[in-house]
Amino acid sequence: MPPRVTIIGAGLAGSEAAWQLAARGIAVRLFEMRPEKHTSAHTGGGFAELVCSNSLRSDQLENAVGLLKEEMRLLGSLVMRAADATRVPAGGALAVDRAAFSAYITNALEQHPLVEIVRAEVTHIPEEPCIIASGPLTSAPLADAIAAAFGAQYLSFYDAVAPIVMADSLNMDVVFRASRYGRGDDYLNCPMDEAQYYAFVSALLAAEKAPMHAFEDEKVFEGCMPVEVMAARGPLTLAHGPMKPMGLRDPRTGRRPFAVVQLRQETQAGTMYNLVGFQTRLKFGEQKRVFGMIPGLEHAAFARYGVMHRNTFLNGPRMLSDCYRARGHEALFFAGQMTGVEGYIESAASGLLAALGMVCALRSAALPTLSSRTAIGALAQYVAHGNLSGQFQPMNVTFGIMEPLPARVRGKRVRNAQLAARALEEVRAFVSSQ
Secondary structure, X not given: XXXXXXXXXXXXXXXXXXXXXXXXXXXXXXXXXXXXXXXXOOOXXXXXXXXXXXXXXXXXXXXXXXXXXXHHHHOOOHHHHHHHHOEEOOOOEEEEOHHHHHHHHHHHHHOOOOEEEEOOOOOOOOOOOEEEOOOOOOOHHHHHHHHHHHOOOOEEEEEEOOOEEEHHHOOOOOOEEOXXXXXXXXXXXXXXXXXXXXXXXXXXXXXXXXXXXXXXXXXXXXXXXXHHHHHOOOOOOHHHOOOOOOOOOEOOOOEOOOEEEEEEEOOOOOOEXXXXXXXXXXXXXXXXHHHOOOOOOOOOOEEEOOOEEEEEEOOHHHHEOHHHEEOOOOOEEEOOHHHOEOOHHHHHHHHHHHHHHXXXXXOOOOOXXXXXXXXXXXXXXXXXXXXXXXXXXXXXXXXXXXXXOOOOXXXXXXXXXXXXXXXXXXXXXXXXXX
C-alpha cells in the first residue's frame, strides 16, 4: 500500500493535487496555514480562493487556455467541476462566483475519507512523499527551507489585483450591456469619447501610487500588468489593450466609442463587478478619484480596491524536471504559480499533473506521457526545459509552446482548432489507458 502524501497548500494547485491522489486511493495529508496565518492577498480560510480575478479566461477550444480546461475536464479535474458548477455569465469566457467556487472545492476535500486536513504552517520540507504547492506567497520559513535545500536563486515579480464595484452604484444611463462582436450581453461597458479618454490617462499617470516595501522591486509580469504601468508605455496603449472598443457600439450613439472600460460579473447574483484589466497599485483614495472619471462610475461604491503583492517563483528549468518533479528527488514535486506557470487554470493543471507524477513515483512507474502536443504537457515541458540563461519568466499556456502541426495550416483559427483536436485525442487515449 503506497505511503501517505503530504501536500503543502490548498490553493488551486494543492486542492487539485489532493483530489487527484485521493481519487486514486492514495491517502493525503493536506496542510493549509489559513486561517491560522494569512497571506497578504487572501481574505478567507477556504480552499482555492481566487484573489486576482474571478475569470478563468476563454472557454473556447481555439484558445489555448480553453483547450487546457477541456483537457482537465477529461482528466477528472475537481477545479473544473467546481468552475462549471459555479459559473457566472461572461460571454465566451469562464468566470465563477468566487465564494461558491471556493466552498465547492473546500467541501469536496473536507468530505473525502482519504483527505486529512491540517490547519497549520509548514516550515520545512517533509521527508515523506510531498507536493509543495504553497503558492507565490510562500511563507518565509518554508521559502528559506526550499532555497537552502536547492541552493537556487529565487526570482520575484508583481501581481496586481483589479478593483470591484457594487452593481447598484453604477450609472446605467451611461453603462450598456454587451459582449464584443454581438456575442451576448454578459459585460457592462463604460464608453469614453476621445477627450474623456485622454483626461483619464493623464489623471492615471499623475495619480499617487502605494509605496513599495524594501524587499520589493519593479519587476512585473506582462500578463497581469498594473493599468498605470501600461498607460506609461504610451498614450494609446490602453485604447489598444484593456480599453479597446473593437466589437462594441454605444446604443446611445450607434457608434463605436473611442475607448471602453468593461466590467465583468463577480457573483452569481450579479451584485458586484470587477474592472477588467484594471489591476493597480494606486492608493485607495486615488483609485476612487481616478476611476470615478470613468463614465458610469462617477458614484461607484468600491467593494474592494485594487492591490499589488509580491509573487515568488522557482527557476523551473534549473530546479524542476518532468511533471514538476524536483531534480534529484524521487518523490518531491512542486505545483502552482511557484513553479513558473502563470494563471489560475495553469496552476490547477500543474497540480493535476504533479499528482499524476506522484502516483507513478509511488508505484515506481514511468512518469505520465502527456506530450507537448497537449496543453497540459506543453506547459510542464516549458517549465522543465525553458530558457536556461537565468532569464526564466512565468508563462501562461499558449499554442506557441505546443508542438507545431507537421504541415503548415493557413488561418489561425483553423490551425488552433487542429492543434486542439490533436491534443484532445491524445488526452482521451491517455485516460483510456489508465
